[in-house]
Amino acid sequence: MKYFTPPSRPLLVVALFALAMAAAGCSHPLPEAGSAAERLYLERCGSCHRPYQPRSLTAAMWQAQLVAMRQKIAAAGQPPLTPAQDHEILEYLQRNAGVQ
Ligand code: HEC
Structure with missing residues (x-):
């Protein structure tokens, strides 16, 4: 009788990593990953929905969109973006925005 052979460990690690990334909505990393602007964007714009790609x-x-989202944030009772956060997020999105 043959026993089920579990997938090899490296394969399992890759599969779990892909699953975790997909669950976190990070299958396409955001630009400037790890920067203060990217983290702020993730924190403030990735809680209600996945963070949209700037491009x-x-x-x-x-x-x-930022004007519209200020209203969503207020309606949800979340603290409003400070002017500095608003500025940093808009700059981040516009630096990495799509051309058309
Ligand atoms: C309080 C929850 C909430 C937060 C926080 C939030 N959003 Fe949204 N966002 C929504 C909802 C709800 C929608 C769905 C569209 C609608 O209802 O008008 C949406 C839709 C969007 C869309 C898609 C619009 C479209 O037409 O498809 C973009 C882009 C977006 N948000 C960007 C942002 C950005 C940038 C931030 C950070 C400043 C942000 N969101 C923060 C709730 C939120």
């Missing part, structure tokens, strides 16, 4: 919108669209 998915243009600079002008990000400006409008």
